[in-house]
Amino acid sequence: MTKYDFDVLYIGAGHGTFDGAIPLAARGVKVGVVEFAEIGGTCPNRGCNPKIALDDPVVVQRQQEALTGHKQAPIDWSAAVAHKHDVIKDLPDMIEGFITSHGIQVLGGRGHLFDEHTVHVNGVAYTAEKIVIATGLRPHRLDVPGTELAHDSEEFMNLPVMPKSLVVVGAGYVGMEFATMANAAGADVTVIMRHDRALRQFPAKYVEFVVADLKARGVKFVTNAEVAEFKRTSEGVTVETDLGSFDAEWVLDATGRVPNVQNMGLEEIGVEFNERGIVVNDHLQTSVPSIYASGDVIDKTQPRLTPTAVFESTYLMHQFAGDTTDAIDYPVIPHTTFTSPRIAAVGVTLDDALANPDLYDVAEHDISQDWYRQVKNEKGFNAIIKNKDGLLVGAVEVSDRAEDVINTLSPVIELKLDAAQLERIITIFPAIANDSFGQI
Numbered sequence: 016m017t018k019y020d021f022d023v024l025y026i027g028a029g030h031g032t033f034d035g036a037i038p039l040a041a042r043g044v045k046v047g048v049v050e051f052a053e054i055g056g057t058c059p060n061r062g063c064n065p066k067i068a069l070d071d072p073v074v075v076q077r078q079q080e081a082l083t084g085h086k087q088a089p090i091d092w093s094a095a096v097a098h099k100h101d102v103i104k105d106l107p108d109m110i111e112g113f114i115t116s117h118g119i120q121v122l123g124g125r126g127h128l129f130d131e132h133t134v135h136v137n138g139v140a141y142t143a144e145k146i147v148i149a150t151g152l153r154p155h156r157l158d159v160p161g162t163e164l165a166h167d168s169e170e171f172m173n174l175p176v177m178p179k180s181l182v183v184v185g186a187g188y189v190g191m192e193f194a195t196m197a198n199a200a201g202a203d204v205t206v207i208m209r210h211d212r213a214l215r216q217f218p219a220k221y222v223e224f225v226v227a228d229l230k231a232r233g234v235k236f237v238t239n240a241e242v243a244e245f246k247r248t249s250e251g252v253t254v255e256t257d258l259g260s261f262d263a264e265w266v267l268d269a270t271g272r273v274p275n276v277q278n279m280g281l282e283e284i285g286v287e288f289n290e291r292g293i294v295v296n297d298h299l300q301t302s303v304p305s306i307y308a309s310g311d312v313i314d315k316t317q318p319r320l321t322p323t324a325v326f327e328s329t330y331l332m333h334q335f336a337g338d339t340t341d342a343i344d345y346p347v348i349p350h351t352t353f354t355s356p357r358i359a360a361v362g363v364t365l366d367d368a369l370a371n372p373d374l375y376d377v378a379e380h381d382i383s384q385d386w387y388r389q390v391k392n393e394k395g396f397n398a399i400i401k402n403k404d405g406l407l408v409g410a411v412e413v414s415d416r417a418e419d420v421i422n423t424l425s426p427v428i429e430l431k432l433d434a435a436q437l438e439r440i441i442t443i444f445p446a447i448a449n450d451s452f453g454q455i
């Protein structure tokens with residue numbers, strides 16, 4: 016009998032928790048989960064799932080346009096939001112069902128660390144041999160007068176009617192994906208950027224392809240601008256910047272996300288953290304040995320994405336169940352922006368490859384030359400990066416189906432498949448995987 020209430024107590028019920036907690040409990044480990052909001056965390060409730068449901072009509076609109084050569088009507092935003100609601104509304108209960116059916120106790124409330132083995136929830140103390148902090152990120156809000164007049168990504172995805180005009184501050188993942196959706200729904204969109212480049216995690220030429228397309232569709236980009244203030248007007252909001260003022264009915268603050276590390280007792284018990292998140296060692300252990308961290312809240316260089324959080328919670332499950340004592344060994348992590356077209360990348364970056372011709376060979380390719388892509392009149396290009404042994408080590412593509420291409424190529428990189436092994440992989444023809452393998 017353990018002297019603790021739980022073997023493992025997780026704080027936060029997102030992918031950084033449940034993908035590992037469920038199989039851990041299935042193996043007889045006594046698990047608890049503390050959560051004050053919806054079970055499932057950001058991705059199913061306020062992130063990936065609602066976003067992709069709202070993006071789908073944009074994809075259809077663009078495909079129609081590519082096939083007919085004619086500009087299509089704006090997407091029906093209100094219908095898209097209603098459909099989005101329909102397809103995500105049951106996810107928290109479904110995930111909670113998986114959790115509780117495996118014997119995991121859900122503690123509703125805000126978790127606060129009292130000591131290295133104790134978490135307080137609604138004034139009740141729960142003890143655990145190990146604690147996992149998986150509290151994720153929340154939207155960053157600009158520290159300027161009138162900041163309360165701007166909105167976040169969750170509020171955008173719940174807009175019942177698309178405003179006539181929008182200012183989007185920030186041109187990262189959220190800024191660019193949401194500017195794409197708002198433009199496709201007929202809004203007059205202005206993106207205000209602090210730098211001269213959007214989506215700085217992707218190669219400049221690829222980003223320029225997406226930006227040029229959005230500009231052709233009427234989206235305005237204001238570069239190297241610093242927001243000074245938001246002011247209420249009779250029609251909406253004025254965004255004051257050092258380059259002038261911009262009026263809109265609605266403003267999206269898409270200036271990034273910050274870790275949920277405040278008011279949790281971390282300082283008091285000595286868990287080290289900084290403005291990027293919780294500091295962990297190569298076993299995802301914090302500076303307090305009985306306390307671990309998982310998911311977006313970790314201070315890390317890996318992309319803060321759902322599959323990364325799933326990988327980390329699964330790694331902790333294996334560690335806690337005694338399957339491994341090894342350090343975490345991250346695989347290559349593909350990433351994409353769900354703009355239209357998308358940009359997706361994996362492995363060695365194009366910039367690194369071009370800067371190191373002694374290590375890598377780069378083959379760039381215009382996809383509009385491929386017969387299969389011509390069926391959909393698809394435009395875009397990609398780069399295939401190989402090491403000097405001829406093994407695929409990186410790839411990047413801008414196109415309507417870039418995420419599928421990169422998903423196809425990622426296992427080839429991770430498993431270091433050579434030419435003989437690739438020859439043995441048969442894919443369905445015609446299909447995107449077949450087309451992608453043909454380019455390696």
Ligand SMILES: Cc1cc2nc3c(=O)[nH]c(=O)nc-3n(C[C@H](O)[C@H](O)[C@H](O)COP(=O)(O)OP(=O)(O)OC[C@H]3O[C@@H](n4cnc5c(N)ncnc54)[C@H](O)[C@@H]3O)c2cc1C
Binds near residue numbers: 028061189
């Ligand atoms: C708009 C948007 C779109 C995105 N799109 C994609 C995408 O397309 N693909 C992709 O891979 N990723 C996407 N992401 C990122 C993805 O959502 C995250 O990487 C993922 O949700 C991280 O999971 P997590 O468990 O670490 O954190 P979260 O899912 O944020 O879960 C943390 C949980 O902890 C809870 N919590 C916080 N503090 C406490 C406390 N003190 N006590 C109790 N509970 C607490 C929170 O309420 C939350 O439920 C998107 C994110 C956003 C915002």
Ligand SMILES: NC(=O)c1ccc[n+]([C@@H]2O[C@H](COP(=O)([O-])OP(=O)(O)OC[C@H]3O[C@@H](n4cnc5c(N)ncnc54)[C@H](O)[C@@H]3O)[C@@H](O)[C@H]2O)c1
Binds near residue numbers: 157190214270353
């Ligand atoms: N497709 C996806 O997988 C996807 C989609 C959405 C979000 N996400 C995840 O969510 C997280 C947050 O995304 P995000 O787009 O909010 O953050 P981000 O860090 O990608 O982008 C923030 C942008 O805001 C800008 N910015 C910061 N401060 C500013 C200021 N004062 N004035 C003007 N601009 C400013 C930055 O330069 C950057 O362009 C990321 O970790 C990402 O991985 C992923």
